[in-house]
Amino acid sequence: EIHLEQSRVDVRKPGESLKISCQASGYNFATSWIAWVRQMPGKGLECMGIIYPHNSHIRYSPSFEGQVTISADTSIATAFLRWTSLKTSDTAIYYCARTHDFGDGFDSWGQGTLVTVSS
């Protein structure tokens, strides 16, 4: 069974850095894409970017290019999402999700990490 395990909650102050994780199991992590999806409070879904762990090929959505860094470590089957300087507007739930190919949809999702940025 495919499973994506995310840390549940993180609280930071504006200007702080943060790296959240998504640990995969139940499939070949290296050869499926992992996406990061943002959901701001009471709002819809936004795809931030996707990574192919095998070669770390990354595509960022234009709105998120330069704002975050996506990475992956195949040795521990884990994808990461990193901020160097958080803003209060980064407060949201962040989901990781898997797709085997671009036409397959995101067939497995993590439970989400709630990131709260507040002074």
Add this chain to the structure above:
Amino acid sequence: EIVLTQSPGTLSLSPGERATLSCKTSHRVSASFLAWYQQRPGQAPRLLIYGASRRATGIPDRFSGSGSGTDFVLTISRLELEDFAVYYCQLYGTSLVYTFGQGTKVEIK
């Protein structure tokens, strides 16, 4: 950049009724890259349909997808209580990124 517009914003129906949700794209797209998701309150989204009409694993056959070009539809043939949720369409587009529609909430009338 392709924009996905879902309608209606909210659909008020009773259990047992049929739900028809629309997703229109700003340019013609390949149906192969159109998906639908369900999100219940407090839960992660769940893939329902991919390739515009293919049901994902474990999805009941009361859910069906159709469409081509710029117009796509998700139909729930007979609503059950667990189906009252928010539904999103999603496209993998020519800009090599994924885009979601703004969502349709299906609520109990």
